[in-house]
Amino acid sequence: MALGFSGAWIGNLTALEPYRPIFIAAALVAMALAWRRIYRVAAAEGCAPETACALPRANRIYRIVFWLVGVLVLLAIAFPFIVPFFY
Secondary structure (H helix, E strand, O other): OHHHHHHHHHHOOOOOHHHHHHHHHHHHHHHHHHHHHHHHHHHHHOOOOOOHHHOHHHHHHHHHHHHHHHHHHHHHHHHHHHHHHHO
16 A cells, blocks of 8 residues: 555656756766676776676676666656557
8 A cells, every 4th residue: 555655656756857867868877887897898908817707607697787777777768758658
């Protein structure tokens, strides 16, 4: 019941709507920096044997989580454009 009330309240929260472009820009900058860290920097400088980036399993998990978060960010950005199709 509390989840329903809080979900209804959050659904009507429009006070942050004017700041949406700033949040989108911050999310895209964070995704770009994460992509650079995961794909460019790790490959360019190589990893010391004692660091986490030297483990293939850790790299694979980083990349999977990165792309999952990327999909979530794209869904959050596209949400206002997709919602009218469900009404």
